[in-house]
């Protein structure tokens with residue numbers, strides 16, 4: 001069991017122990033308390049067996065959900081998992097028969113229309129998982145185009161993320177380079193085409209233009225294990241779709257198992273981008289208006305670079321936490 005990280009407590013201790021004037025200390029501690037109170041709600045949905053539970057288990061350092069091994073849908077109705085300030089709503093998608101589909105649609109719509117105590121939509125982000133190994137995505141399109149998107153309100157594009165899982169077995173296991181845990185070029189082409197066709201089907205059905213991604217949540221069975229692929233990319237996209245003031249919530253909850261994060265496409269250095277985002281969040285939501293400006297972008301890249309001043313020290317502490325989280329992906 002890894003030691004639990006609490007970025008808010010760490011930041012607060014840094015501030016309390018700093019030489020800042022009392023008034024500034026109080027200000028910043030208030031911001032930290034506020035950031036700590038933010039509740040993040042994510043809905044994870046998709047057809048039976050697409051990998052909702054596996055994805056939750058891979059992303060977050062917590063055995064939150066039972067991974068199905070039988071034929072019965074493990075997630076009969078919406079399950080709620082609370083991890084600190086993060087609430088995950090694991091909801092079955094469509095394709096379990098008319099009666100169940102009606103019930104699931106209704107449950108999803110009700111959840112999407114729910115408001116928090118500030119009158120904002122309760123669900124910050126809907127992650128729709130598609131099973132990359134099935135040809136027939138009809139029920140998934142129905143779920144996305146007819147159930148989810150029409151009930152997302154104004155910020156449609158920003159609140160839905162479509163991710164195609166099980167990319168390793170999208171061509172029945174062919175062209176998966178298991179030695180390096182990545183797709184061979186043929187599979188890569190196939191997956192990119194799949195991404196394109198999903199994007200088109202959603203655009204045609206709703207007018208909404210979203211950019212799906214593909215990944216593998218990996219699996220662990222009695223004698224076999226495969227690490228995730230593009231899980232860092234998935235997290236990167238999840239963070240991009242999360243309101244800025246709530247992004248720090250992830251720091252306390254994402255898996256600290258290095259092997260979960262290391263295999264990704266090389267379109268971007270996702271680990272560095274994620275770390276930058278977290279440090280930016282500390283700057284924007286906690287130490288508002290502090291004079292560190294443009295230096296922030298470079299500190300993660302160059303080892304040992306020190307920002308001056310007390311606030312710099314605190315940011316340095318935050319960087320330390322973020323770095324220790326992922327060590328070297």
Ligand SMILES: Nc1nc2c(ncn2[C@@H]2O[C@H](COP(=O)(O)OP(=O)(O)OP(=O)(O)O)[C@@H](O)[C@H]2O)c(=O)[nH]1
Pocket residue numbers: 046047048049050051052053054055066067068069072073074075092165166167168169215216217218219220
């Ligand atoms: N090869 C491969 N198998 C996967 C992947 N993700 C999940 N699986 C397997 O697919 C099966 C179903 O995964 P779950 O995570 O239980 O799927 P679920 O969406 O939670 O299913 P329900 O809760 O029943 O709706 C399990 O046997 C997983 O091990 C993946 O990326 N690749």
Ligand SMILES: [Mg+2]
Pocket residue numbers: 052053054065066067068074075
């Ligand atoms: Mg499940």
